[in-house]
Amino acid sequence: MGKGVSLKVIAAKAGVSAALVSYVLNNKKTDRINKITAQKILAIAKELNYSTNELAKSLKTNKTNTIGVIVADISNPFSASLVRIIENQGEQSGYTTVFGSSDEDLVKFEKLVHTLVNRKVDGLILSPPAGAEKIILRLQQQDIPLVLLDRYFPSLKTAYVIIDNYAASFEAVNHLSATGRNRVGMITYDADLLHLQDRKNGYLAAVKKTKKRLDNNHLKLVGIENNVSKIEEALKELLSGKAPADAILFGSNKIALICLRLINSLSLIVPDDLAVICFDYTEMLDLFYSPVTYIKQPLEAIGYQAVQCLLQNMGDTTNTPAIVLQAELVVQESTNASGKLLRKK
Amino acid sequence: MGKGVSLKVIAAKAGVSAALVSYVLNNKKTDRINKITAQKILAIAKELNYSTNELAKSLKTNKTNTIGVIVADISNPFSASLVRIIENQGEQSGYTTVFGSSDEDLVKFEKLVHTLVNRKVDGLILSPPAGAEKIILRLQQQDIPLVLLDRYFPSLKTAYVIIDNYAASFEAVNHLSATGRNRVGMITYDADLLHLQDRKNGYLAAVKKTKKRLDNNHLKLVGIENNVSKIEEALKELLSGKAPADAILFGSNKIALICLRLINSLSLIVPDDLAVICFDYTEMLDLFYSPVTYIKQPLEAIGYQAVQCLLQNMGDTTNTPAIVLQAELVVQESTNASGKLLRKK
DNA sequence: TAGTTTTGTTTAAACGATTAAACATGTCGG
DNA sequence: CCGACATGTTTAATCGTTTAAACAAAACTA
Numbered sequence: 001m002g003k004g005v006s007l008k009v010i011a012a013k014a015g016v017s018a019a020l021v022s023y024v025l026n027n028k029k030t031d032r033i034n035k036i037t038a039q040k041i042l043a044i045a046k047e048l049n050y051s052t053n054e055l056a057k058s059l060k061t062n063k064t065n066t067i068g069v070i071v072a073d074i075s076n077p078f079s080a081s082l083v084r085i086i087e088n089q090g091e092q093s094g095y096t097t098v099f100g101s102s103d104e105d106l107v108k109f110e111k112l113v114h115t116l117v118n119r120k121v122d123g124l125i126l127s128p129p130a131g132a133e134k135i136i137l138r139l140q141q142q143d144i145p146l147v148l149l150d151r152y153f154p155s156l157k158t159a160y161v162i163i164d165n166y167a168a169s170f171e172a173v174n175h176l177s178a179t180g181r182n183r184v185g186m187i188t189y190d191a192d193l194l195h196l197q198d199r200k201n202g203y204l205a206a207v208k209k210t211k212k213r214l215d216n217n218h219l220k221l222v223g224i225e226n227n228v229s230k231i232e233e234a235l236k237e238l239l240s241g242k243a244p245a246d247a248i249l250f251g252s253n254k255i256a257l258i259c260l261r262l263i264n265s266l267s268l269i270v271p272d273d274l275a276v277i278c279f280d281y282t283e284m285l286d287l288f289y290s291p292v293t294y295i296k297q298p299l300e301a302i303g304y305q306a307v308q309c310l311l312q313n314m315g316d317t318t319n320t321p322a323i324v325l326q327a328e329l330v331v332q333e334s335t336n337a338s339g340k341l342l343r344k345k
Numbered sequence: 346m347g348k349g350v351s352l353k354v355i356a357a358k359a360g361v362s363a364a365l366v367s368y369v370l371n372n373k374k375t376d377r378i379n380k381i382t383a384q385k386i387l388a389i390a391k392e393l394n395y396s397t398n399e400l401a402k403s404l405k406t407n408k409t410n411t412i413g414v415i416v417a418d419i420s421n422p423f424s425a426s427l428v429r430i431i432e433n434q435g436e437q438s439g440y441t442t443v444f445g446s447s448d449e450d451l452v453k454f455e456k457l458v459h460t461l462v463n464r465k466v467d468g469l470i471l472s473p474p475a476g477a478e479k480i481i482l483r484l485q486q487q488d489i490p491l492v493l494l495d496r497y498f499p500s501l502k503t504a505y506v507i508i509d510n511y512a513a514s515f516e517a518v519n520h521l522s523a524t525g526r527n528r529v530g531m532i533t534y535d536a537d538l539l540h541l542q543d544r545k546n547g548y549l550a551a552v553k554k555t556k557k558r559l560d561n562n563h564l565k566l567v568g569i570e571n572n573v574s575k576i577e578e579a580l581k582e583l584l585s586g587k588a589p590a591d592a593i594l595f596g597s598n599k600i601a602l603i604c605l606r607l608i609n610s611l612s613l614i615v616p617d618d619l620a621v622i623c624f625d626y627t628e629m630l631d632l633f634y635s636p637v638t639y640i641k642q643p644l645e646a647i648g649y650q651a652v653q654c655l656l657q658n659m660g661d662t663t664n665t666p667a668i669v670l671q672a673e674l675v676v677q678e679s680t681n682a683s684g685k686l687l688r689k690k
Numbered sequence: 691t692a693g694t695t696t697t698g699t700t701t702a703a704a705c706g707a708t709t710a711a712a713c714a715t716g717t718c719g720g
Numbered sequence: 721c722c723g724a725c726a727t728g729t730t731t732a733a734t735c736g737t738t739t740a741a742a743c744a745a746a747a748c749t750a
Binding site for chain 2: 051052053054055056058059064073074075076077079080081083084087096098099100101114115117118119120257260261264282283284285286287288289291
């Protein structure tokens with residue numbers, strides 16, 4: 001391996017001590033240092049193409065200027081976009097971001113957390129899987145700054161940034177009701193995670209509010225592992241029987257993909273026969289023949305707030321801001337009340 | 346910040362030297378060490394919840410067990426999937442992966458490379474933007490193991506993993522020709538990057554081979570910044586005039602998205618009036634009313650090979666394997682020769 | 691019993707930086 | 721011409737590990 005150029009090397013070449021080189025390169029004690037010596041040192045540093053060994057620096061300063069981010073799955077477009085925003089946002093404040101995917105797996109999550117902590121990240125932005133309370137708690141006991149993303153645990157006093165999933169679902173169902181849909185169904189996850197519960201509960205509350213009889217068969221819960229046939233089955237059930245749904249809210253973009261693909265191959269027409277709304281935007285929603293109405297999470301704001309909260313929490317770990325952002329319902333053709341089709345006949 | 350538990354702390358508590366603790370915890374010199382002492386040390390380490398400071402360890406051992414990956418844009422589903430595969434693949438070999446997005450911007454790319462190098466990653470997997478030759482060369486001079494991903498520079502002797510873009514384009518056009526399309530167009534990038542040139546040249550060669558008159562107007566080049574109106578304009582041009590294209594090959598998933606969205610709003614029918622093929626798979630292709638035929642890059646294989654090549658290059662930087670993988674044309678409805686529509690009428 | 695091995699543990703330097711404190715000079719006022 | 725202050729640079733400890741080498745005591749060996 002090519003010998004690294006260290007302060008010592010520069011010092012030797014310049015005939016000074018390593019300490020002085022450090023001062024010069026970091027612009028410290030600038031009032032004291034001889035300009036000529038400083039110039040010489042800078043010249044040599046440039047000539048040798050010196051660059052700091054951040055490992056050593058971090059070890060000494062106890063600061064890595066790194067934040068660790070754990071999402072469920074970075075290959076999910078939703079996570080990927082968010083991660084990108086956090087990456088940019090962090091950079092603005094001088095932080096490098098490192099990511100990992102937990103796959104909603106507690107063991108994997110814990111392993112990732114460990115790796116990041118042992119590498120001494122300055123703080124963590126986490127989308128923890130269900131059951132991660134103990135892990136989070138231990139991090140707090142170790143005084144490691146962190147903010148939860150997209151999820152939160154009511155039993156824990158942490159900083160978090162979430163969207164109001166309850167309101168988002170509620171608004172979506174309201175929109176469907178208001179535009180004449182009578183049997184609004186939902187396919188979402190059967191999970192402990194509170195943000196998913198909120199999506200479900202928002203739906204239930206809105207359905208109840210319509211005074212229309214609440215038909216349990218219109219809420220379909222599927223596993224978070226996104227099993228294709230299970231989800232397809234749920235959709236088929238919703239669309240059959242004596243009171244088939246005339247509108248469906250999909251609890252995630254994964255669910256939406258699977259269902260829309262299936263709908264493509266069925267004989268029913270969106271939005272005439274069925275209105276659909278999807279949680280989270282993906283490019284694909286625009287490509288469906290009837291562009292899909294969706295619940296738009298304010299990704300920029302989420303990413304921004306996550307980093308800001310973390311910075312605050314880094315200053316003082318007892319400072320745990322809780323940010324709740326509102327999602328926005330973006331109405332497109334798939335919930336068109338008129339039933340007039342824009343798509344090609 | 347909560348005092349870190351260091352070897353020294355354990356050593357003190359156990360009444361031994363830090364060195365001995367290190368030996369025990371790393372299972373070195375196991376034959377020599379007293380079992381009882383070892384047990385005691387392990388117990389204390391567990392009790393204090395010790396975990397290695399990887400910073401210090403890396404500084405000493407000159408190994409971080411980290412590989413750095415730079416892609417164009419991690420929020421692009423293609424990159425996101427690949428990155429995920431690399432992440433998993435790296436983990437198999439005991440490496441943590443850290444990512445960054447260059448946005449095809451040379452300055453940003455260089456900055457990212459610097460950051461990763463200063464953090465002493467053990468190796469790099471890079472999708473360099475155009476003009477990155479000097480940067481790559483300097484890395485090689487510093488003996489930093491690296492492998493290029495998806496791209497390569499003929500002027501440089503580096504390890505790389507790419508797909509045969511020329512053959513992929515060629516095959517796609519052939520397929521269109523063979524299924525009766527006569528005026529095959531392409532919209533792709535006007536870029537120096539060789540893999541993009543290859544896509545273009547494969548198209549040109551295949552068109553030439555059909556013996557049909559090569560009409561320059563059927564190849565549209567757009568900027569890599571994916572300007573929406575420029576791309577839409579290119580599409581409109583292809584579809585108008587005296588010899589409108591009856592088939593189009595899209596040079597990337599971004600281009601495809603923009604064009605398919607526009608096609609959705611036009612009166613022409615895919616595949617009857619127009620066949621389309623897209624480079625790179627994305628979920629969205631399945632949601633288009635006429636599922637889109639695409640050129641499938643073997644992501645798993647690419648990710649696997651990238652990591653393997655890097656490991657080889659880490660062992661010996663003069664070892665620069667060049668892997669060329671073949672893409673696969675996945676034929677779906679959008680190039681259906683019969684013109685029979687599966688989509689809803 | 692003295693010498694050699696084996697067993698068990700410690701010493702100390704090193705990785706590459708940071709930084710308080712000490713140490714030289716030089717300059718100036720009185 | 722001497723103490724005080726300013727100027728410029730070095731010393732040395734430290735961060736938390738690793739690891740070769742030294743050391744000490746016990747256990748054989750002859």
